[in-house]
Amino acid sequence: MSEIALEARHLYKVFGKNPGQAVRRLQDGQSRSDVLDAGTAAVIDASFTVERGEIFVVMGLSGSGKSTLIRMLNGLLPPTAGEVIIHGSDVSAATPRELREIRRRSVSMVFQHFALLPHRTVIDNAAYALEIQGVAKAERLERARAILDKVGLAEWADSRPDELSGGMRQRVGLARALTAGTDIMLMDEAFSALDPLIRREMQEQLVELQQELGRTIIFITHDLNEAMFLGDRIAVMRDGRIVQLGTPEEILTDPANDYVAQFVQDVDRTRVLTARTVMEPPHLTTPVSAGVRGALRVLREQQARAVFATEGRRLVGVVTDRAVIRAVKAGQTDLRAIVDQSVLTVGPDELLTDIVESAVESPVPLAVVDETRRLIGVIPRVTLLATLGNVEPSTRELPVVSTPLDMVAEFTPLVDAAANAAPAAGAGADGGPTTTTEEGAL
Amino acid sequence: MDIAQWFADGARIPLGAWIKDLIDFLTTYGGWFFDFVAATFLAVYDASTWLFTTPPTWAVILVIAALSFWAKGWKLAVGAALGLVLIDLVAQWDNAMLTLALTVVAVLIATTISVPLGIWAARSQTVSNIVRPVLDFLQTMPAFVYLLPAIFLFSVGPVPGIVATIMFALAPGVRLTELGIRGVDKEVVEAGHAFGATPGRILRQIQLPLAMPSIMAGINQVIMLSLSMSVIASMVGAPGLGRPIVQALSSVNIPLGFEAGTAVVVIAMILDRITGGFGTRDRSRRRTSFSKTSEPDAAPAAA
Numbered sequence: 001m002s003e004i005a006l007e008a009r010h011l012y013k014v015f016g017k018n019p020g021q022a023v024r025r026l027q028d029g030q031s032r033s034d035v036l037d038a039g040t041a042a043v044i045d046a047s048f049t050v051e052r053g054e055i056f057v058v059m060g061l062s063g064s065g066k067s068t069l070i071r072m073l074n075g076l077l078p079p080t081a082g083e084v085i086i087h088g089s090d091v092s093a094a095t096p097r098e099l100r101e102i103r104r105r106s107v108s109m110v111f112q113h114f115a116l117l118p119h120r121t122v123i124d125n126a127a128y129a130l131e132i133q134g135v136a137k138a139e140r141l142e143r144a145r146a147i148l149d150k151v152g153l154a155e156w157a158d159s160r161p162d163e164l165s166g167g168m169r170q171r172v173g174l175a176r177a178l179t180a181g182t183d184i185m186l187m188d189e190a191f192s193a194l195d196p197l198i199r200r201e202m203q204e205q206l207v208e209l210q211q212e213l214g215r216t217i218i219f220i221t222h223d224l225n226e227a228m229f230l231g232d233r234i235a236v237m238r239d240g241r242i243v244q245l246g247t248p249e250e251i252l253t254d255p256a257n258d259y260v261a262q263f264v265q266d267v268d269r270t271r272v273l274t275a276r277t278v279m280e281p282p283h284l285t286t287p288v289s290a291g292v293r294g295a296l297r298v299l300r301e302q303q304a305r306a307v308f309a310t311e312g313r314r315l316v317g318v319v320t321d322r323a324v325i326r327a328v329k330a331g332q333t334d335l336r337a338i339v340d341q342s343v344l345t346v347g348p349d350e351l352l353t354d355i356v357e358s359a360v361e362s363p364v365p366l367a368v369v370d371e372t373r374r375l376i377g378v379i380p381r382v383t384l385l386a387t388l389g390n391v392e393p394s395t396r397e398l399p400v401v402s403t404p405l406d407m408v409a410e411f412t413p414l415v416d417a418a419a420n421a422a423p424a425a426g427a428g429a430d431g432g433p434t435t436t437t438e439e440g441a442l
Numbered sequence: 443m444d445i446a447q448w449f450a451d452g453a454r455i456p457l458g459a460w461i462k463d464l465i466d467f468l469t470t471y472g473g474w475f476f477d478f479v480a481a482t483f484l485a486v487y488d489a490s491t492w493l494f495t496t497p498p499t500w501a502v503i504l505v506i507a508a509l510s511f512w513a514k515g516w517k518l519a520v521g522a523a524l525g526l527v528l529i530d531l532v533a534q535w536d537n538a539m540l541t542l543a544l545t546v547v548a549v550l551i552a553t554t555i556s557v558p559l560g561i562w563a564a565r566s567q568t569v570s571n572i573v574r575p576v577l578d579f580l581q582t583m584p585a586f587v588y589l590l591p592a593i594f595l596f597s598v599g600p601v602p603g604i605v606a607t608i609m610f611a612l613a614p615g616v617r618l619t620e621l622g623i624r625g626v627d628k629e630v631v632e633a634g635h636a637f638g639a640t641p642g643r644i645l646r647q648i649q650l651p652l653a654m655p656s657i658m659a660g661i662n663q664v665i666m667l668s669l670s671m672s673v674i675a676s677m678v679g680a681p682g683l684g685r686p687i688v689q690a691l692s693s694v695n696i697p698l699g700f701e702a703g704t705a706v707v708v709i710a711m712i713l714d715r716i717t718g719g720f721g722t723r724d725r726s727r728r729r730t731s732f733s734k735t736s737e738p739d740a741a742p743a744a745a
Contacts (some may be wrong), residue, residue, distance in 0.1 A: 011587060076635055104638035115633035129637040183635050 003052040004075065005184055005216040011046040011066050011082035014039040019080040026099035031238055037185065042068040044240040046082070052183065055210060055217045059227040060237030066220045067332050069237070073098045073218065074107040088247040108215040114169045116161040122172050123148060123157040129180035138177075145174045149207065174206070178213065187219045203229055213279040224263060228252070228272045236260050242301065243271050249277050270353035270388065275346050278376030278387045279368045285310050286319070288335050292327045295319050295335055306364040308375060309339045318364050330353040345369045348376060352387065359384045465591050470610050480601045483547070487600050487608060491542040499530055501541070506712065513719030522715075525708035532701040538709060541672055541682030545599060545713075548607040548668045553661055560619025560660070562647065573616060581613040585671055587677045603680025607671040622656025623649045663715045669710050677709035683709075 005115075014022040016039025025035045032041050035113040045063040050056040058064045073084055075091045084091040086106050092101060108129060116125045121143050130140035148154050151171040161169055163208055170190060177185050189200045203226060221227050227234050228248045236244045236251065244256035252272055255261035286298045286313045298307050299321050309316040317339035327338045345367045346355045359366045365378035468476070502525045513520035529538045563570040588609050592602030626649050632645040650657070653702065676684020683702050690699030 043732050074636055076632060098639065100638040102638075103636060105634075109633070109636035111629050111633055111636075115629040117625065117630065117651075132637050132639045132643065176637075186636075235544060342522075 001177050002048050004056075005048040005052040005087070005399070006218070006271050007085040008046055008069075008073065009083050009085070011043055011069065011072055011084065012041070012080045013043040013065070013072060013077060014041045014080045016040050017217075022071040023081045031082045037226045041194070041240050042156060043072065043079075046233055046237075046242050048242065048245060050184075050216060051208075052216050052276035053214045053234040055207075055219060055230050057219045057221060057227040057231035057234045057238060059221055059224060059231075059234055063239075066222075066237050068190060070165040070188050070218065070220050072102055074109060074186060090426075104129070104180075106181040106182050106317075107184045107186060108180040110173045110185065110187040110190040110268050112193055113191075114161070114166075116163055116169060116172055116176075120165070121158050121160060124155060125161065126179050127156075127173040128176055133180075141202060143181075144175065144179050148172075148210075150178075151175050151205070162333045165198075166194050167202060170194060170202060171205075174209075176200075177208070178215070182215075184216045184218065187217060189220055189222070192223065193219065199226070206230065207438055210270070225271075228267055236263065241403070243323065248272050249274070253277060268353075271351055272386060273352045274348065275350050275352070275366075275368045275379060276345060276377070278352065278383055279348070279379050279381055280365075282308060282367075282378045284303050284308055284378070285375065286335070287311065288316055288339070291333050291335050292324055293333070296324050296328060308364070309335055310379070314373050315345065315367055315369050318343040319364075342354060343367060343371075346379075347371075352384070354385065354404055355379070356388070395433060445500050454499070454625060457677060461591075467477040469594055476595045479605075480596045481552075483601045483604050484599075486551075487544065487547050487604060490547045490570070491540060494543045494546075495540040499535055499585055503527065510690065510712065510716055510719075513716045518715050518719065522712045525712060526667060529705045529708055532705065534686065534702055534705040535688060537681070537683045537702065538705045539666055539667070541684070541706070544607070544672045544675070544680060545665070545668045545709075547664050548604050548611060548659075549653075551604070552608045552611045552664050552668065555608070556615025556664065557618055557619050560616040560657075561623060561649075563616065563620040564623035564649075570620065573620075577613040585674050586608050589675070592675065593678050598679040601681045602678045603672065603675030606672070606675050606678070607668050611664045611667035614667065615660045618660030618663065619653070619657050622653030625656065626652040658720065659715070662714065665713050665717055666710060669706070669713065673706055686745060 012023045012026065012033075014026075016022065020036040022035040022038035024042060026039065026041060026044055035041060046065075046069055048056070058066045058069060068077060072079045072093070072346075073086075075094065079092050086102060089098070089102060091099065091102060117128065119259070120128070123141060125142065125146055127135075127140040128143035130143060135143075145157060146153065148157055151174055153168060153171050153175065156164060156168065161172060164172065170193075173190070191202050194202060207230065209215075217230075219230055221226075221230075231248055234251055235242045236256075237435050238259055244251055246254075249272065251260060252264050252267060252269055255264055255319065271330075277345065284302055284304055284306070285308045286295045286296065288309050295307055295309070298304070304321075305436070306318050306320045311321050316336070319339055323338040323340070332338065335410055340386065342366070344358045344362050346358065346369075348368055348370060355366060359379055359381055362381075365380040366384075367375055368377040368379060370376055493705045497505075504521055505520040506526060507523040510522040528533055559573065563573045585606070589602065589604035596602040596605060629650055630640075630652065634648050639647070651715060672680065672682060673684040673687060676682060676688050683706050686698050686702040689695065689701065
């Protein structure tokens with residue numbers, strides 16, 4: 001994963017009368033509107049590296065310069081300043097012949113409006129890149145057929161593009177780029193022209209194909225949900241500049257500025273955030289070796305109703321206050337005997353959307369355990385609610401007291417009522433609040 | 443001083459005299475070039491004439507009918523045959539064949555000039571900027587005006603007729619070729635570049651096929667303009683249907699004028715339908731997607 005496929009160094013693109021002067025002035029710290037008299041700056045000082053096998057998403061609204069940026073990566077637009085390095089060769093300094101060679105061997109592209117050749121069949125379109133590379137006809141058709149099969153278009157091979165639906169046409173576009181056999185694929189708003197259901201399907205297919213074929217993908221989009229779904233890393237662009245670069249979780253939990261924060265407000269965070277991102281350090285634990293007395297002491301000190309019992313940092317189960325008191329009265333000392341082992345646990349990489357229900361049902365904070373059942377964190381209900389309600393999520397203390405949080409205030413009684421109800425009726429009663437919580441977060 | 447005097451004299455610039463000087467200069471120093479062009483065109487024209495006048499009438503009718511059938515179908519074939527028989531029955535057959543021969547030569551030459559020029563203009567804004575006013579000039583200058591310098595440069599006969607015809611018919615071929623290529627979806631051309639295609643391959647495999655309906659409309663216009671100009675060219679001695687028309691005009695001979703005029707109309711319709719048929723045939727081979735893209739392109743041609 002650490003090998004660098006593509007590197008952009010201080011890329012500038014200015015359209016207009018005097019691009020060179022505009023770049024110098026931008027480098028001297030003038031703003032985009034200051035240099036308007038010299039030219040329109042589409043991309044300003046963009047630097048990033050893309051690692052082999054990653055999906056790198058460039059996200060921004062129209063006019064943010066993302067399409068210009070992607071066209072500089074394969075030399076369709078020459079940068080005004082800066083350089084693009086692909087596998088060690090400088091795209092921006094290449095001669096036309098070298099540039100064609102780089103495009104044939106290293107970078108293919110998928111277009112927003114598909115850009116298929118309407119006078120050729122689907123399979124000829126899919127094989128077009130190979131035709132340009134000079135691959136013999138039989139071989140290129142065979143390779144194109146294999147890829148068409150992968151994207152589910154095998155039976156349409158001899159149709160014309162205009163006989164296909166939008167989603168199918170873009171699959172041909174995808175097949176053409178995949179058939180080219182290049183390591184890097186540029187995708188320019190590739191799914192933006194498709195309707196939402198098809199788009200989702202294509203996104204899932206792209207992720208599958210990427211996992212199978214291991215291509216490096218640079219994906220341009222204006223849709224944040226798409227960016228969050230696809231991106232291993234996301235560069236957020238605004239007015240020609242990259243304002244934040246990070247993983248989807250970093251961008252969601254730690255927006256670099258108000259613009260990004262405002263942008264990510266509408267994202268369905270339960271589909272992006274994982275248990276690991278929101279979990280808190282586990283304070284309420286007692287080793288099994290400490291016995292019933294040890295558990296009692298923790299419960300009293302922490303004023304809690306239940307505590308996690310661990311053994312060698314591995315989770316054994318939950319001990320409730322009631323069980324501890326009963327055991328003390330009965331003179332029991334072995335904690336193991338009274339541990340409730342049926343405690344709910346979640347994995348660190350589970351999405352919040354999948355754990356909301358368990359968290360609401362559980363009387364104790366949800367335990368986050370790794371594959372060896374080591375207790376690596378807990379998710380108290382309040383943390384979950386705060387996250388869903390888009391309240392500062394990096395709190396390490398109980399925020400319910402200090403934070404004026406309408407949402408939590410609103411839901412806590414409901415949730416408590418559900419949790420306090422008899423366990424038998426719990427499942428039915430919890431359905432209501434759980435659903436409401438999710439809707440509130442959307 | 444001089445300028446004041448010049449205004450007092452009525453502010454007249456001798457544009458016409460300058461053009462005449464230019465023509466004189468060309469005939470004096472470029473004579474060898476124009477002689478060469480004249481000889482070449484004449485040879486091509488003679489070959490074309492031989493092709494149309496040597497076979498018997500029925501053979502020519504059969505070939506044209508077969509061509510019509512191939513291009514569009516039996517209806518056009520029957521119509522073309524009837525029209526040609528009509529020409530023969532009004533005693534204009536020989537003239538019609540000479541006109542056809544001249545038109546074919548002019549169209550071939552005009553196409554070989556205009557399509558590459560249109561491609562060049564589509565690829566270079568500078569060329570486009572230079573070519574456009576020249577085409578405006580060629581297209582709107584009254585057709586008769588070409589005839590005089592043509593006589594000076596090529597003397598009387600079919601060659602000045604051919605040259606004047608080419609000049610007059612060139613413009614739509616260049617314009618519609620440029621328009622067609624510029625109208626090709628930018629993203630598709632970009633796709634060609636993005637996969638590493640050479641400019642020549644992009645032209646052959648993307649731009650020309652996608653611009654073909656527009657280019658065909660341009661060629662169709664070239665043919666129609668050539669035909670109408672070839673009649674006018676008879677005034678400088680080009681043979682064909684123009685002769686009886688000019689003769690009818692000078693001798694107030696209404697019957698002769700209409701007979702020859704009808705023959706021109708018949709030939710025009712046959713040529714238009716055949717080339718139009720090739721255009722749509724081309725389109726139908728590329729299926730329906732093209733009918734959409736071709737319509738906006740064809741509109742200026744009709745205008």
